[in-house]
Structures are given as structure tokens and as C-alpha cells.
Amino acid sequence: MKKVYLIGGLIIILVILLARSCDFSYSKTIDWEESFNEKSNKPYGLSVFYKELALIFQDKKIRTLYHQPASYFYANSEDGYGDHIAKGTYIKIGNSNALTYDSVDELLYFAEHGNTLFISDYYFPQILVDTLGIDIDYIQNEKDSISNLVFEPKNLSEKNTKIDRSIGDYYFGVMPPSSHQVLGYADEEKTKPNFIKVPFEDGTIYLHLQPKIFTNYNILKDDNYRYVEGVLSFFPDEDIYFDSFYKYQTPYSNEAEESSDLGWFLEQRAFRWAWYLALILIFLFVIFNAKRRQRIVKVVKPLENTTVAFVKTISNLYFETQDHKNIIEKKSTYFLERIRTQYNLDTSKLDDDFIERLSLKSGVKKEKVKTLINYIDWLRNKRQYFESNLIQLNTYIEEFYSE
Numbered sequence: 001m002k003k004v005y006l007i008g009g010l011i012i013i014l015v016i017l018l019a020r021s022c023d024f025s026y027s028k029t030i031d032w033e034e035s036f037n038e039k040s041n042k043p044y045g046l047s048v049f050y051k052e053l054a055l056i057f058q059d060k061k062i063r064t065l066y067h068q069p070a071s072y073f074y075a076n077s078e079d080g081y082g083d084h085i086a087k088g089t090y091i092k093i094g095n096s097n098a099l100t101y102d103s104v105d106e107l108l109y110f111a112e113h114g115n116t117l118f119i120s121d122y123y124f125p126q127i128l129v130d131t132l133g134i135d136i137d138y139i140q141n142e143k144d145s146i147s148n149l150v151f152e153p154k155n156l157s158e159k160n161t162k163i164d165r166s167i168g169d170y171y172f173g174v175m176p177p178s179s180h181q182v183l184g185y186a187d188e189e190k191t192k193p194n195f196i197k198v199p200f201e202d203g204t205i206y207l208h209l210q211p212k213i214f215t216n217y218n219i220l221k222d223d224n225y226r227y228v229e230g231v232l233s234f235f236p237d238e239d240i241y242f243d244s245f246y247k248y249q250t251p252y253s254n255e256a257e258e259s260s261d262l263g264w265f266l267e268q269r270a271f272r273w274a275w276y277l278a279l280i281l282i283f284l285f286v287i288f289n290a291k292r293r294q295r296i297v298k299v300v301k302p303l304e305n306t307t308v309a310f311v312k313t314i315s316n317l318y319f320e321t322q323d324h325k326n327i328i329e330k331k332s333t334y335f336l337e338r339i340r341t342q343y344n345l346d347t348s349k350l351d352d353d354f355i356e357r358l359s360l361k362s363g364v365k366k367e368k369v370k371t372l373i374n375y376i377d378w379l380r381n382k383r384q385y386f387e388s389n390l391i392q393l394n395t396y397i398e399e400f401y402s403e
Contacts, residue, residue, distance in 0.1 A: 032165070036094030036211060037245040038064070043217035046093060046245075049228065052219075053091075053240055056232055060088075061239045066246050070102035073110060088239035089116040094211045096121040098247060104128055112201030116235055120208035122170050132198055132205065134180070135173035139192070141166060149194075149210060149227055150185045160188055161227040163210065163218055170209040172196060183234065186210065197234070206234060324385040328393055332376050335397055350377045364403040372396040 031042045038050035054062050065072050069090070076086040090110060092099070096119055099107075104125045111117040119128075123136060141147065147166035171185075171192035184195030186209070194209040208231065218224050315327075336347040343361040345354065350373050358373070359366040375396055379389065 034094065034212065034215070035245065036215070038242065039245070041216065044212065044215040046214060046216070048216045048219050049093075049214045050242065053242065056229070057237065057240055060237065062242060063239065064242050064244050066244045068100055068103045068247065069110070069243070070100060070106045072241075073106045086110070086241065087115060088241055089118060089235045090241045090243065092117075092119045092121070092243040093214050094121055095245065096124055099125055101125075101127060108200070111203035111205050114202040116204050116206070116238070117200075118206040118208070118235065120211040120214060122209060122211070124207065132180075132200075132207075134196075134207070136170055136209070137173040137192075138168055138170050140168040147186060147210065148188050149213060150188060150190060151195075151227075151230055152183050152185065152190070161213070161224055162222075163212055163224075166212070170194065172207075172209070184208075184231075195231070206231075322387075324387060324390050328379055328385055328390055331390075331393060331397065332379065335376070362400070362403070364400055368396075368399060368403065372400055 032044060033042070034044040035042065036044065036046055038046040041047050073086060090107060104127045107117055108128070108131060124134075129136070145164055145166050147163040147169050149161040149163065169186040169192060171187075171194045172180075172182075179199060181197040182193040182195070183197055183206075184193070186192040186194040196207050198205040198207065212218055213224065213227055213231075219228055339345055339358065340347050343358060345357055345361070347354070355366065355370050355373050358364075359369045362369070375393060379385070379393065382389070
């Protein structure tokens with residue numbers, strides 16, 4: 001047993017040392033991919049912004065949608081038609097190309113019925129561009145990799161917000177001047193609008209062309225969070241519907257829900273190693289505890305009662321030899337022996353007096369007792385026996401006991 005524990009301990013130590021060596025040899029590289037994943041702590045993830053929504057919109061419900069908007073709004077309307085039950089502000093940051101045609105159509109329907117739609121991305125679905133009559137242009141940063149963000153309302157920000165690691169800027173080109181309101185620009189001269197407000201029937205649509213400002217890296221840098229607060233200040237104080245990076249392909253069939261995702265934990269290095277180490281330890285525990293800890297106890301089978309088998313064997317032996325006389329004598333002898341033992345009667349004389357007393361003590365009708373005793377007495381004086389005589393005797397005896 002000590003040897004088993006020693007081996008198990010050595011294996012655990014080796015696993016820990018292996019994990020540590022991998023940790024030390026691991027050259028940590030920064031992933032600058034623009035995932036816009038609300039559960040990612042990477043520079044261009046949205047975990048900080050996602051967590052702050054609950055603090056900014058206090059007492060309001062933050063729903064995270066893991067299905068296409070078309071599927072969600074279908075489930076939150078009257079039989080899939082009519083006014084949406086869902087009311088509030090829908091937020092989509094990045095990855096707008098993942099929206100299906102039906103989803104964009106549902107979002108427009110959502111907005112025109114008194115709700116708010118906010119999308120921040122470098123480009124938008126074509127159906128949205130065509131419906132709102134907008135045009136998107138691009139200019140490359142030739143001097144440096146710095147982008148500027150400027151609000152049109154001066155009371156929102158006294159100084160410009162700068163974003164580094166930006167190779168160019170997207171901005172709105174030709175727009176209908178009457179309905180579209182410019183809220184922000186991508187340059188200090190305020191010639192390239194990148195944040196607009198579009199009244200849409202009874203609701204409002206906000207379009208923004210710099211989604212990187214909402215990422216972890218930029219929110220936590222300098223005072224950039226003030227710009228994000230300024231953008232959110234345009235939204236009404238209502239429930240928030242946040243479009244998740246993760247999308248299930250199954251139809252939506254319940255209220256919007258928060259989903260626990262193991263994948264997010266596995267993205268975190270410490271959690272990942274803790275998870276793998278726990279699985280290894282559980283596996284080792286099962287391996288070493290599956291062994292027997294004491295000697296095998298032999299199963300002692302109880303002695304079988306072979307009386308019935310013995311009787312059947314002897315009976316078959318007598319029957320096969322056609323020795324009917326011997327069997328009749330033994331059955332008669334055993335029957336009378338039981339009468340003597342059970343009822344304490346003398347069986348030397350099988351007369352009427354014996355029949356009377358046996359009937360009284362056994363409770364068997366006198367006619368049946370008389371038939372049985374007379375048949376036994378008749379067999380005693382018989383010289384030749386047949387199988388029918390044996391069967392008849394057995395029948396009388398069984399009738400006596402069944403009474």
C-alpha cells in the first residue's frame with residue numbers, strides 16, 4: 001500500500017513540475033485580434049465594457065442574446081407577428097457581418113416601433129446601408145497610426161479622444177442632410193463624421209464607425225472611458241439587449257439568458273491549468289483507489305438440500321424396474337407409520353374401530369378414510385400388482401392429506 005501511495009505522489013509531483021516548466025517556458029504574446037468578444041480579457045475584447053453596462057444602466061435588465069435577433073424577436077412577439085414584447089436598446093459592437101438578412105430586418109422593425117438600435121462597426125449589412133441611405137468611405141493614416149474621436153456636442157468632451165494602433169479611419173460620406181444628425185467625427189477638423197443619429201419611424205438608430213474604442217485596451221487607456229460614457233449617454237434609460245459574440249444555431253425558445261461557457265475559462269491560463277490538473281488528479285485517484293485494499297474473501301456456498309433429488313432418483317429407479325409391489329408396500333408402511341406418529345393410533349388392526357378413531361382425529365370424512373384403509377388392507381392380501389394399483393393408492397393418500 002505504501003508503494004502505491006509513493007508512486008501516486010511521484011506522478012503528482014511530475015505533473016506539477018511539468019505544468020510549472022511549461023509556464024516558465026511559455027513566452028507570453030499579446031493577441032491583438034479584434035474579436036469584440038464580451039467574455040475576452042484580450043486587448044480587443046469587450047469584457048470591461050460588458051461588465052460596466054450593469055453599473056451604468058442600474059436597475060435595468062441587461063440581456064445577453066446568444067441567438068440571431070430574428071430568432072429572438074420571433075419568440076418575443078405575439079405568435080411571431082405584431083408588436084415586439086421586447087422594449088429597450090439593442091447594442092451590437094463589431095462582427096455585424098454575422099447578422100442574417102432576416103435579423104437586420106427584425107432590428108429595423110424593432111427600432112421603428114419606439115426602440116433604440118446601436119451598431120458600432122467598420123461596415124454595416126447592405127440592407128441597413130440601403131434603407132438608411134448612407135455611404136461609408138475610408139482614409140488611411142499616412143503620418144501616424146493615431147485616430148481621433150471628436151463629439152459634435154461640446155459639452156460631452158472638452159478634449160479629443162485618441163486611439164493608437166489605427167491604420168485608417170472609416171467615416172460617413174454623402175448623407176441626406178435633413179434627417180441624419182452627426183454626433184461625432186473621426187478628425188479634429190470635424191469633416192469626417194463617424195457617429196450619427198438616424199430617426200427611424202417611432203425609434204432611433206445610432207451608427208458608429210470606430211468599434212475599437214469600446215475594447216478593453218482603449219477603455220482602460222488614459223481618459224478614453226469618458227468617450228464611451230458620452231456615447232452611452234445618448235441611450236434612453238431602458239433595458240439593454242447586448243448582442244453576444246457567441247451564436248447558437250438552434251432556434252430561440254425562451255427569454256434571453258446568460259449562458260455559462262467553459263470556453264471562456266479555458267481561455268484563461270490559470271483556470272486552464274487548474275482544470276487540467278484537477279482532471280489528472282481525479283483520474284489518478286480513480287486508478288489507485290480502484291484496487292482492492294484487503295484479501296479476497298472466498299464465497300462459501302451453503303450445502304444444498306438434496307433430499308428431494310434423492311427421493312426422485314430412488315422413485316425413478318423403482319418405477320423403471322416395474323417393481324410395483326415394493327413401492328406399494330413402502331407407501332403403505334410409510335403412511336401407517338405417520339398415522340401412528342401423528343395421531344398416536346395402533347395400526348396393527350385396520351378394522352372399523354380404527355377407521356372411526358382415525359376419522360375423528362384427522363378430521364377427514366369417514367367415507368374417505370374407510371376407502372383408503374380398505375384399499376390398503378386389500379392390497380396386503382393381493383399377490384400380483386399393477387401400475388394402476390400404485391396410482392390408485394397414491395390418489396387415495398393425497399386425498400386424505402388434502403382434506
